[in-house]
Amino acid sequence: MEEVSKDPVQFSKGINLSELMTSETEFHIDLDFKKSNVNPMINADEDLFPDMDEEGDSDTEDVLKRIEESTDKMMLSSPDYHSFEKLAVNMIDCVASGDVKILVIEEGDGPLVPVDAEVTIHYAAYWEKAKIPFDSTLTMNQGAPKRIRLGAGNIIPGLEIGLTTVKGPTARFNLLVQPAAAWGPRGVPPRIRPEPALFVIVLYDVKDNQAAVRFNDLPTEEQTKFETTSKTVKALRMDAKELFQKRKYSKAMKCYQQAMTVLSMAHPKTAEEQAELKDNRVKIYVNLAVCYYKLNKPKYVLLMCENLDKIIDINNHCKALFYCGRANEQLGKIEEAIKYYKKALKLEPKNTDIGKALAAIDDKIKKSEKKETEMWQKVFNTEVKEKKVYAVDQDFQNDVLSMCEDLSKREEHSKFELPPGLMKEEVECIKGLVEGFSNLVVSEEVRGNAKKLTIIKKSYP
The missing domain is CATH 3.30.1370.50 (R3H-like domain)
Known part of the structure; x- marks a missing residue:
């Protein structure tokens, strides 16, 4: 173990940052963790860490090699450089003190990450000239990306500062963080050194939790800017989707309604902005129809479809037609439901949900006919014979x-x-x-x- 500890060694569990910053902490290195720490974002046929069948130094080297390979696959490997000093020349200061520097490898496709957002990331942290990270999300949560709420004190200040300096989601960047913006000038001995650390980060997702609140606080002139409304609506739709997945349909519906209110204030100036506005309205009306269906309010489902028909031709929208069918079925208007289902099926002949809906209606009709026959049999105390089929012309x-x-x-x-x-x-x-x-x-x-x-x-x- 003395030989092993000379170089950075992968932890079987991630570092608890709260413990590091508030108390002395002991770390136990586990060289026998198995396949449970598999990153679902890597090919399922490839183990992140192999089983340990033999003991000895070769095992340790094999583990470290696999860790290095996994960081390569996740684009979290340490970049080539001669020293942190030379690496810093190509980086930009995130704060005036220079304690946090950033190099953006791949720009994100959205606005700047809000200071109170919820982000989903992978990162790997390296000491100078190290090839193996001393800390990485790859060893946490079975290798899944880590979801972090900013502004809650759950990560070191330097990492939080860097995350709010980039646009997201889908950004890749490197952060060079000095001890003053990390674990303090003394570090957390013996594991965390009082030295600068390089964070290689991939940002997957950004959830703006306070978009609606910020929008309401803005002056009217700022609210009517299309960039502002677009950003707010996107955040509200993400919130609504997450609530819907949790089966909180009423809350999801309120988010969609709020998004529609924000859209009504938008002033698109280009054809592209007008197309985006129309697309948002269509999707929100359809999603509201789905929420109302889940809440068993068919009349409101049909109202949403009527509003949608004023924007586009509803006969060309499969999902809208499908939920018109659903609403009519809830109202007991079976013939109308079948009509809408058949229109939807014509647009998407291979849609299994539509096929199942039609099959379910057919089954209900057959059961209803059977019950009616049985009822009349009881009334007249007679049997209605089924028409026989003969094998003759x-x-x-x-x-x-x-x-x-x-x-x-x-x-x-x-x-x-x-x-x-x-x-x-x-x-x-x-x-x-x-x-x-x-x-x-x-x-x-x-x-x-x-x-x-x-x-x-x-x-x-």
Whole structure:
């Protein structure tokens, strides 16, 4: 273990920053952690850390090698440089003191990260010239990206400052953090040195929790700017989506309604902004319809679809048509529901949800018909016989029926002798059709190896 501790060694669990900054902490190195720490963002067939089958220095080297490979795959490996001093030349100060410097590798596609946002990141922290990180999110939460609420004191100041300096999500950047903006000038011996640390960071997601509050505090002139409304609506829609996934439909609906109010204040100036505004309105109306459906308020679902129809042709929007069908089904208007489902299915023939909805309605109709039949059977104390299907052509059946009707109408006793050589299916058909006439019977007479069949019209006194 003395040899192992000379170089940075991966922890089986992540560092608790609160413990580091408030108390003395002991760390125990575990070289026998298994496949449970697998990053779901890496190919599932590749283990982040291999099983340890043998003991010795080669095992330690293998672990460190795998850690280095995993940081490469997640774009968290340490960059090439001669020293932190030379690396800092290409970086920009995040604060006037120079305690936090940043180098943006890949710019994010949104606005600056708010100081009170909730971010999802991966990071790896390195000492100068080290190839293996002394701390990384890859060893936390089974390797999943870490979700952090900014402004809550959960991370070191330098990391928080850097995160609020970039645009997100989907940003990649490096932070060089001095001890004063990290764990303090003395570090946290023996593990955390009183030295600068390099953080390699990938920002995956940004959730603006206070967008609506900030929007309300802005002057009207700022609120009407399309950039402001677009940013606020995006945050509100993200909140609504998360609430919907938690089945908090009423709260999700309020977020969508708030987003629609914000959109009403937007002043788009370009065709691109107008298209974005229209797209937002369409999506919000559809999502409101879904929320109302979940809350069993079909009339409001149809109202949302009516509002949507004023913006686009609803007959070209599969999801809107589908929920029109859902709403009509809730209202008991089955024929209307089927009409909308079929329109939606025409737009997306392979949509399984629409197919299931139509199949469910068909099943309900069949069950309803069966119940109605049973009810009338009880009323009249009789059985309704199902129409039999015979394996003969329709012309043969029509001829037999015509003959039976003719015999049945005669006043006198009559009979009709059937020709020999009839097939089994034809005989079954004749017997079945004759059963439908109360005054007709089929007589069978055996003659040698053959049967003589006769339809007889019974005479009553």
